[in-house]
Amino acid sequence: MPTLNQSYVSKGSWRSDLFKGKVVFVTGGAGTICKVQTEALVLLGANAAIVGRNKEKTDAAAKDIASLRPDAKVISLPNIDVRDVNSLVTAVNKTVEELGRIDFVIAGAAGNFLSDFNHLSSNAFKSVVAIDLLGSFNTIKACFEQLRKNKGAIIFVSATLHYYGVPFQIHVGAAKAGVDALSNALAVELGPLGIRSNCLAPGPIDNTEGLQRLAKGTKDQMAANIPLQRLGTTEDIADATVYLFSPAASYVTGDVLVVDGGSWHVGNLG
Ligand code: HXC
Numbered sequence: 255m256p257t258l259n260q261s262y263v264s265k266g267s268w269r270s271d272l273f274k275g276k277v278v279f280v281t282g283g284a285g286t287i288c289k290v291q292t293e294a295l296v297l298l299g300a301n302a303a304i305v306g307r308n309k310e311k312t313d314a315a316a317k318d319i320a321s322l323r324p325d326a327k328v329i330s331l332p333n334i335d336v337r338d339v340n341s342l343v344t345a346v347n348k349t350v351e352e353l354g355r356i357d358f359v360i361a362g363a364a365g366n367f368l369s370d371f372n373h374l375s376s377n378a379f380k381s382v383v384a385i386d387l388l389g390s391f392n393t394i395k396a397c398f399e400q401l402r403k404n405k406g407a408i409i410f411v412s413a414t415l416h417y418y419g420v421p422f423q424i425h426v427g428a429a430k431a432g433v434d435a436l437s438n439a440l441a442v443e444l445g446p447l448g449i450r451s452n453c454l455a456p457g458p459i460d461n462t463e464g465l466q467r468l469a470k471g472t473k474d475q476m477a478a479n480i481p482l483q484r485l486g487t488t489e490d491i492a493d494a495t496v497y498l499f500s501p502a503a504s505y506v507t508g509d510v511l512v513v514d515g516g517s518w519h520v521g522n523l524g
Pocket residue numbers: 285364365366367368369373374375376377378379381382385413414415426463464468523524
């Protein structure tokens with residue numbers, strides 16, 4: 255089942271044809287965060303390519319997202335590991351062949367687990383950095399010609415873990431700090447080509463794999479410690495994504511949009 259539905263469009267925050275004719279290329283699109291980001295774009299007119307490692311999950315996500323708009327074209331590109339730039343190039347070529355172009359890129363493929371430093375092997379650290387950071391670089395590398403041609407925009411899915419010392423998340427914090435640095439440098443280098451690069455940093459978002467994996471305590475206990483007194487929703491992530499890709503953000507690049515209800519300011523896990 256998709257997370258969003260027609261009520262996302264009918265609430266009227268965004269024009270229903272805002273992204274008509276645009277194509278988004280998404281890594282990690284089978285995970286909750288990237289899937290809802292893509293759902294919002296497709297509901298507002300875009301077509302999409304969903305890239306993932308697992309065939310079953312990637313096919314299912316693409317099918318769910320396609321069901322949101324009668325004329326939506328959403329293709330599944332499974333068995334792709336973002337650690338391998340050549341497999342991403344193949345995915346980009348297939349996207350252009352089937353959907354005609356790429357305007358937006360969501361680099362969201364990520365790996366995570368909780369581990370203290372003592373039990374985190376060098377290979378485990380390397381695996382997460384390779385998926386989150388090298389994978390983000392590879393994604394943009396593969397999409398670059400399309401982004402240049404279409405004066406496109408990038409959203410990296412980051413986190414708030416590296417703003418302070420979060421235990422058991424050394425690998426992810428280090429990787430996401432790198433992702434922010436990558437985005438900033440790309441914003442400066444690619445800005446003159448008309449390409450924008452930003453990060454979206456979700457905090458505690460309800461009904462996500464990240465929260466299930468990392469949460470401590472009940473949802474009520476978590477909400478009580480968040481300045482805005484609630485967990486985030488997937489719709490909060492959808493709205494932030496739509497904003498960053500919309501013309502309303504045409505002067506916004508090299509930025510990190512934190513969507514966490516103020517959590518990291520009070521030291522809550524992001
Ligand atoms: C300690 C672990 C571990 C664990 C794996 N490893 N799980 N170490 N605790 N729980 C170690 C392994 O022992 C191995 O090290 C190394 O990591 C690589 O493991 P593999 O299974 O061989 O790697 P690979 O198949 O490449 O898998 C990558 C992965 C895996 C990141 C380890 O978890 C994965 O594929 N995850 C993808 C899905 C995912 O994590 N989604 C979460 C998204 S949520 P040794 O030394 O034994 O060789 C998210 C939200 C973040 O990212 C939110 C932040 C707030």
